[in-house]
Amino acid sequence: MRSERKEEVQGQVLRTAAADKEIRLHAQAEGAARLPESVLYDVLGIGIGPFNLGLAALLQKTPRIQSLFVDQKTRFDWHAGMLIEGTTLQVPFFADLVTMADPTNPLSFLNYLHEQGRHYAFYFLEKFHIPRREYNEYCRWAAGKLPSCQFGMEARDVRLDSSGSESVFEVDVYDTASGETRTYRTRNLALGVGSVPSVGERFRTHLGESVFHSADFMNKLEQCRRAKSVTVIGSGQSAGEIFLRLLQEQEACGYRLDWFTRSAGFFPMEYSKLGLEHFSPDYTNYFYQLPQAVKDEIREGQALLYKGISAATIADIYDALYEASVGGKELAVRLLASTEVRNIKPVSGEKSEQVRLTCRHLIQDEHFTHDSDVVIFATGYTHTIPRCLGSLQDLIRWDSAGRYEVGGDYKLALKEELANSIYIQNGELHTHGVGAPDLGLGAHRNSVIINSLAGETVYPVRERNVFQQFGIR
Incomplete structure (x- = not known):
């Protein structure tokens, strides 16, 4: 009996080990083998x-700077969730990970196309704005x-350890494959955790399958x-793309489609050539020197530089509405601006899964209710302080x-004079300023960071880049 029990336990151990090995192999297939803990890294990127992927790519030119980047995703x-077929980046493909700082870098988008055997296909495509899905594939390749x-x-x-000859950050990282810390x-x-979906506090408790x-x-x-x-709430690019996709499928699916926004209308983003120069190192430097109160006031009036809908998406929406209305067909569609959603609650009734929106028209100052099976908040993103920085709150x-x-x-x-830095x-x-989330300025910011890390100019940063x-001064 003891022998049988021993064999059973050994079998369980072997099966567990095999399962653990499979998990580790899967994790390694998604990324690289784990880097050692014994190394003192020069920079560790969180997210x-x-x-941060662009920073990792550009750091290849400086192998003496030891780097590690971690992300909880596999x-x-x-x-x-927004890789909708037919959508493109809103910036030219030059805004890849490296090109704006180092056009000859092997991790450029053009080299990705070359390795994929797609450079002729892209050449004949004759477009500056690449499919969003391909940008994602390119980043995975890199x-x-x-x-x-x-x-x-x-x-x-993350903790600051000042007990040794030099102060260092200690970062506890949980390995999801092995379960080890x-x-x-x-x-x-280098903090690159990005932004998180923004939904009004009063609506968060309703988030789930249908909201x-x-x-x-x-x-x-x-x-x-x-x-x-289905009801879409918001007036930015995401709202426009979602509304368009649902509009294109409405006839086949048969749902009613509503689109509400607090904004005064469904307006296009500023996309003129001189307007785009606000997404340049020149404007960043100018904006940075202004008093903070002035910066906050300026940003209040710059929403359409980055929060509107592309003119092409607006045109596609209008064309789809026009096509669907041919023959005088009545559309089960409503676009309503200047509309604020004040409250959401489940609709009481027999077996109903709808929610009821209480809304207010801001111009007419009238209230109304609207019932919907699905509500999509296309209300943008916000930046939060990463939880892992909790131990550093008093240092920052x-x-x-x-x-x-x-x-x-x-x-x-930082509140202390340290040789250590936290880059954002x-x-x-x-x-x-407005260029912070823009992909076109990523390589510039990374050039500044790398030059700071290296203590010398690795990537030249030009002072004059635009005409205006x-x-x-």
């Missing part, structure tokens, strides 16, 4: 979105070539198709609004 995924990028690794705590030591940090943020749209598309009514300087104080070189201001990626909208002048 692997396009900006592989690179860029806004997976991440697969960077051993410094470790997926399935969640940064859970690893502790890495680094001189500097969700646009970030989940592709995951919930079948839910929309089965619904009798915060402004009066509870935001990071950020230096011109993208370093967070796309968390400096309030200090550096911002400010007197």
